[in-house]
Amino acid sequence: MKKLINSPGEVVGDALKGMAAAHPSLRVADRVVYRAAGPRAGKVGLVSGGGSGHEPLHAGFVGYGMLDAACPGEVFTSPVPDQIIAATQAVDGGAGVLHIVKNYTGDTLNFELAADLTEGVEVAGVLVDDDVAVQDSLYTAGRRGTGATLFVEKMAGALAEQGAPLAQVARVAAEVDGRSRSFGIALTSCTTPAAGKPTFDLPDDQVELGIGIHGEPGRRRAPHAPARELAEVAMDAVHHDLPLYGDLLVMVNGMGGTPLIELYIVFAEVEAYVRAKGARVARSLVGNYVTSLDMQGFSVTVCRLDDELTRLWDAPVETPGLRWGR
C-alpha cells in the first residue's frame, strides 16, 4: 500500500488537521467540523456525517448554504453518537437540527442513538437512499445513500439558510432524495489504510457494476468497455427506476482516483443519453465529490428538478468543496 499518510491509525485525525489549517472558515473540535462562524439564531442547523474516505463529503460541505457541522468517522466507519450529539447541540440556533443520514446500518444506528440522547434540541432526520444498484425491499437494509447526499445537503442547506422551519427543510430534503437516483461503476478497488491491500481484485479487463462508496464489490462483474457503454449501463439503471424527463441535475462523480479528463468524457456520454431520452441536463457537476478513497471509477446521480429545487441548487454556497454565488 502506497499512500500519503503518516500511519493507518492517524489518517482521519491528520486529515482533519489539514482541513482546519487550509480552511479558516472551518473549526475542528473533537472530531467534529463546524462553521467557524458558529450557529445563526433562528436558522435550522444541518448535521451530517459518516465514515471518512468520501472527501470532500461531508466535511468539505460545511459552510454557508450547506452543512453546519459534519461528523467524520474512521475510514468507512460511521461516526459515534458522541460526535453527533456534540454537533447537534453546538449548531442548534433554536430552530432545531436536521440530521442528513446515508442509509447504512451503522450510520442509521449511530444517528438514531444520538438523536435519542440529545437533550433540548428538536431533531429531524432524512435518510438518503438513492443507489439503484441495490434492491429496495422491506426485507433488506434498503438502498444505500451515495451521490444524492450532496444534492440533499446543498438544497436543504439553501432552504435552511433562507430561514425555513425544520419541518419544511426536512420535507424538501426527503423530496430531493425521492427525486434522485445513482449508479456506480468501479475500474479498480480502493485500498483501506487499515487493510493495506485492495478490498477486491479486479482483472485488468473487468469492471464492477453497481458499486457503493465503501469499496464493497458491486452486484456483478462485466468486461471493461468504452466510456459510452459504461455510461449507458449506469444511465439505463437510473432511467429504469426514475424515468428521465424534464430538467435534470446530473452529477458525474469520480470515485477518488479517476482524473477529471475521464469524468468529462463520461459526462459527454451521459449528456447525450439524457438528450436522446428527450430530457435536458439543466444543471451539472463533474468531479470527485463523493469518493471511495483511491478507487478508480465513476457514479452518476440524477435528480429531477422543479423550479423550487432549481432555485435551491442555484442559491449561493460557500464551502471548501462547493462554492458559487459568493
Add this chain to the structure above:
Amino acid sequence: MKKLINSPGEVVGDALKGMAAAHPSLRVADRVVYRAAGPRAGKVGLVSGGGSGHEPLHAGFVGYGMLDAACPGEVFTSPVPDQIIAATQAVDGGAGVLHIVKNYTGDTLNFELAADLTEGVEVAGVLVDDDVAVQDSLYTAGRRGTGATLFVEKMAGALAEQGAPLAQVARVAAEVDGRSRSFGIALTSCTTPAAGKPTFDLPDDQVELGIGIHGEPGRRRAPHAPARELAEVAMDAVHHDLPLYGDLLVMVNGMGGTPLIELYIVFAEVEAYVRAKGARVARSLVGNYVTSLDMQGFSVTVCRLDDELTRLWDAPVETPGLRWGR
C-alpha cells in the same frame, strides 16, 4: 490499461465535448476553449495552453478573472500554432494578449511560432518555470513550468480583469512566477492512453522525487516514507531555493489519482513546516489542480505574497476549476 475513454485517439476531443456540455460559460471551437461571453473591449486577453492530461489546467481555468482562452494539445503534447493563433485573435479586445507558457521545449516553440504568425495583435508572453527539481542553467532547457501556472493565470487574470495594460499584466505574471517554486513526488506512474501502460515502473516501496507533470521519471528514487517525511523533502527543496518568510500562498496539489483525504494530510505537514520556519500560510489551495493523468502523488507550490498579489489572489474568479467571489 483501464480508463474511462472511448478510444485513445478520441480522448481530448471527447473530453472537450464533455466540458462544453457541462459548462455553459464555455464555448469550444476547433480545439480552443473560450469564455462563451467573448472578449471584452479594452481588456487584455489571456491565452494559455499545453498538453492535455493536466485537468483542470488549463481549460478549467477559462472564465471571469482568469483565462480568456485555453489551447489543449493532445495528451502531454503542446498545442499547435494554429490553435494558439486562433485563440489569440479571438480574445483580443484591442488591448493585446498575454501568452502564459509553461517552460517546455514544445510549448515554447509552438507559442513562439504562433506569436510570430499572429497578425494585428500585440502579444506578450510569460514563461512559467517554477519547478526546483530541475537545475536552472544557461546550458539546459531550464526549469519546468508546473503548479505556479495556476497562480500566474489567477493573478494575471485578476489584473487584466481590472483593466490593467498588457505590459503591467505581463510584468505581474512574471513576478508571480519569480516568487513561486514547486516540487513534486510520485507514488505511481501515470498511464498515457497512447502508450497503454505505465510510463515507468515503481516498486511498491519506492517513490519518485522531483517529478514533473508528464509522467517523466523524477530526479531520483527514494524509499516510500510517511507523509511527514515526504512533505519535508518537498519543502526543503523549495525552501532551499526560495527562503520561506512572510505570507505565503501554498498549494498542495494532487497528481490526478490521489484522493483529497491524503492531500489534506500532506497539507497539515506542509503548514507545520512553514510555521516552523517562521513564515505563515496566508492563503492555500488543496486539491487536484495541475495533474498528470491518473498519477498518484502530490506537488507543493509556494508563492511569496505581497499586498498586491494577495489582493489579486482574493479577487473574484468564476471558472469551472476555481471559483470565489461570484
Add this chain to the structure above:
Amino acid sequence: MDAAFCAAWLEAAALAVAADRERLTDLDAAIGDADHGANLDRGFSEVRQALAAGGPGQPLAVAGVTLIRKVGGASGPLYGSLLRAMGKALGESFTLAGFAAAFQAGVDEVARLGKAVEGDKTMLDALGPAARAVAGAVRDGAEPRAAFERAAEAAREGALATVPLVARKGRASYLGERSAGHEDPGAASSALIVGALVTADGEA
C-alpha cells in the same frame, strides 16, 4: 459468578479479537468494507482501557457504553448494546441462569436495533444459537463451563452456517446473491466473543 468473571470475559474477547483482527477484516473485505477487524480491535482496546481506568459500574455495562461511544460502524452500537443490556441485567454477582437471561436480553436488543432476524446473515446467526445454548444448559442443570462450551460450539456452528446464506441486512445485503459463499464477519466475531466465555471460565 461475578463482575470479575465479566471483566475476564471481556479481556479474553479482546485478545481473541486482536489475534483474529486480520481474518475478520478479510471476511469483511469479501462482502463488506474491509474494516470489521479494525473496528472491533479498536473497540476492545478502548474497553480494556476503560476497565483498567477502574471506574464504577458493571464491566459489561462499561464495555457496552464504550463500544457504543468509541467504535462507530454497525458493529459498535450492536455489540455495545448487547453488552450494555447484559450489564444492566446483571449485578455484582449472579447465577448461570441470570447470565443466560441477560444474554438473551442482549441478543434481543441487537435484533431490535438492527431490525434483523436469524437467517439474515448477521451476528445474530451466531449470537442467537449461543444464547439458546446457555439457556438449554441451565435447564439441563449444567455447570457454567459446560454451558459456555455448548454456547461456543453453537456460535461457531451458527457462524459457519452463514456461509451459504444470502445477506438481507448490513453491507453484505448490497451484494445480493453474490453474498452467498462467504462467512459473515459479524457472525465470525460473535463466535470469537462467545468462545472467550470458555477462556474466561478456565481462568476463573
Add this chain to the structure above:
Amino acid sequence: MDAAFCAAWLEAAALAVAADRERLTDLDAAIGDADHGANLDRGFSEVRQALAAGGPGQPLAVAGVTLIRKVGGASGPLYGSLLRAMGKALGESFTLAGFAAAFQAGVDEVARLGKAVEGDKTMLDALGPAARAVAGAVRDGAEPRAAFERAAEAAREGALATVPLVARKGRASYLGERSAGHEDPGAASSALIVGALVTADGEA
C-alpha cells in the same frame, strides 16, 4: 533528383515511423513522456494525407508546414522546420549537392529553434552527422545512393552515440544524470527518417 523523390522519401519515412512507433514511444517513456512515437506517427499520417490531397508546393515544404500545424510537442515544430527549410531551399528538381545544402540548412534551422548543439542528446546528434555525411559524399563525387547510405549510417551511429550522454535539452534534461544510458527518442526517429532516404532512392 526531383520533387517525386521528396514525396517518396516522405512516404518511406512515414512507413518507417509507423513500423517503429512503439519503440519510439518506449524510448520516450524511459526519459521523456511516452508520446514520441504517437506524435510522429500522427504527424506523418497527416503528411501523407496532405500530399495525397495533391496541392501545390514542394512536398518537403508541404510536409514541414503540416508537421508544424498538426503535431505539437517539441518534435512537431522541429521536424516541421527541418522539412520546411529543406523544401524552401529545393525546387522542382535539384542536384545531390543542392540536396546536401538544403539538408544542412534544415539542420541549422532545428539547432536555431531548439537552441541546441550536438552533444545535447537530441535529434541533432543524428541529423548533424547525417547532413555532414551527405555533404562529404558530394565532395567525394559519390552517387545519391552511396551518399544516402553514408548518411543513414552516420545517423544511426549518431543516435546510438546519444546513449551515454546526459541530456541538456528537451524533457530528458529534467532527469539530469539519470538520462544517461538511454537512446534519445528524437535521435532514434531521425535515424529512421534519414534511413528512409535509402529506401526512397531504391524505389526511384
